[in-house]
Structures are given as structure tokens and as C-alpha cells.
Amino acid sequence: SQQxxxxxxxxxIQEGENATMNCSYKTSINNLQWYRQNSGRGLVHLILIxxxxxxxxxxxxxxxxxxxxKSSSLLITASRAADTASYFCxxxxxxxxxxxxxxxxxxxxxxxxxx
Amino acid sequence: GAGVSQSPRYKVAKRGQDVALRCDPISxxxxxxxxxxxxxxxxxxxxxxxxxxxxxxxxxxxxxxxxERPEGSVSTLKxxxxxxxxxxxxxxxxxxxxxxxxxxxxxxxxxxxx
Numbered sequence: 001s002q003q004x005x006x007x008x009x010x011x012x013i014q015e016g017e018n019a020t021m022n023c024s025y026k027t028s029i030n031n032l033q034w035y036r037q038n039s040g041r042g043l044v045h046l047i048l049i050x051x052x053x054x055x056x057x058x059x060x061x062x063x064x065x066x067x068x069x070k071s072s073s074l075l076i077t078a079s080r081a082a083d084t085a086s087y088f089c090x091x092x093x094x095x096x097x098x099x100x101x102x103x104x105x106x107x108x109x110x111x112x113x114x115x
Numbered sequence: 116g117a118g119v120s121q122s123p124r125y126k127v128a129k130r131g132q133d134v135a136l137r138c139d140p141i142s143x144x145x146x147x148x149x150x151x152x153x154x155x156x157x158x159x160x161x162x163x164x165x166x167x168x169x170x171x172x173x174x175x176x177x178x179x180x181x182x183e184r185p186e187g188s189v190s191t192l193k194x195x196x197x198x199x200x201x202x203x204x205x206x207x208x209x210x211x212x213x214x215x216x217x218x219x220x221x222x223x224x225x226x227x228x229x
Contacts, residue, residue: 033217042119042206042220043158088157102148102171103218105157 006089006109014114019076021109023089024069030092032065033103034074037086046074046087079113086110117141119221121207127227128197136192136224140209147190148218149182150206158206164190165213197228 007022023032031050035043049056049065049072056063062075076083090103120139128134140147146165150158151174160174166187175182179197184190194201204223 035220042222043208045217045219048217090157102160102163104160105150107155107157 006087006106008109009107010110010112012112012114013079015080017079017113019079019083019111019113021074021087021111023072023074023106025072025089025091025104025106026070027091029067032063032072033090033092034061034063034072035088035090035105037088037108039085043088076111079111081113081115084111084113119207119209119219121205121221121224123224124222125225125227127229130198130228132197132228133193133195134197134226136194136205136207136226138190138192138207138209138221140188140190140207141211141219142188144209144211144219145187145213146210146218147184148208148210149190149192150208151176152204152206152223154203161192161205194226197226199228202226202228 005024011019013019029051031048033048034046036046037043047058047061047063049063051067060077065072086108088105088108090105092103119141122137126134148163149161151161152158162175162182163171164184167184179195181193204225206220206223208218208220210218
């Protein structure tokens, strides 16, 4: 079973627009990460936000975390055609067996950026 | 190598056949993970190794799935008597230490069972 749920499932935007996607999860976490996956490829780590952080930036990426609502958002500003990919959130749950980092992924948001 | 390497990249197996998928993690990485990703879904955890020790195999879907990492580097995921529902991408990932957060994924092995 998957911990996170991304919303929307699919997003189509034009170059230059911002893309926002959300992730909700069910159990307490140590941290939350976002990954990108281009079609037919592996996952690439984008950004990590810890449970005691509320916002983090990396280049054109902005991630927020609201632990009270068990949700996170990923914003990609000034999107480019190369940003076309699926985006996944992954959580690292709190607990003895999960303490070494067994990540649980959501189903992903498919983003298409058209020139 | 520079990244996590998986082979074969693509495998078509007849139902009932055994398959073996190989993962070469980044050199020196202690932790190794296997994930299964069905079409249109996110990756699902299968198993975790710390060096040669398999510390968690709770995600293996059945006893037809077996993973090993005998010398603490290369790992093999074996699926016996493959079934159509085994069709998926099998992703391997590694991490430098025993804990920490960023794991590095390979390109995956695409398994199709016909």
C-alpha cells in the first residue's frame, strides 16, 4: 500500500507557467522527499524537507510541509519543457523498523510542459 | 561506476520462467534497496540490505521472490515461476550509509511476463 497521495494526478501547463502539486500522507514522518522520474528512467532526487521544517527552496523548486495537515506541496516556477516528468513524494516514517529509511512513495503527478 | 547500474534493462519472460535481476550499487554504498513499480504507480518497497544483511524483506510479495547480496555489494533479485502480475519495473537504489535520507536509484529493470 502507498503512503502518499499526489494531487493532481496529471497536470498540463505551458512553458513559463508555474506548476504546483500536492502530496498527502497518513502517518508521522521523519522527513519528506520529492523525486522526479522521466519516462522510462529511474528516479532522481530533487529535494528533502525535514519534519521540523516548513519551507525549502532549491533553484526553481519550492517545497512546503504542513505536518498538522500531513501534506506537502512542490512548486516548480517558470517551468520548461524539460520539466516534463512524473513527480513523486516519498516519506520516511517514524518508527523502529522504518528508522533506517524505508521510503513510501505516492502514485505521482504526471506533469507535461508544452513549449 | 558512477551510478547504480541494473541489468538487464529489459526482460521478457514466459509465465512460469525464473528470472534474475542484477543491481550494482554505487561503490562503497552500505545500504541497498529494491522497489517494484507497476505501470502508472509509485515505487513500492520490496527489501533492504545493510551490507550483506537483509534487514527487511517485508515488501516481498510472495515466497517466489528472493533477494541476496552475499558480499555486500552486488545484489540479485530472483523471481521464481513468474506470473503476469509480476510485470513491472524493478528499481534498485543505494545509499552511502546505514541511515540518512537520499537514496540513488538505478534506471530499473523492465520485466514483462507473457
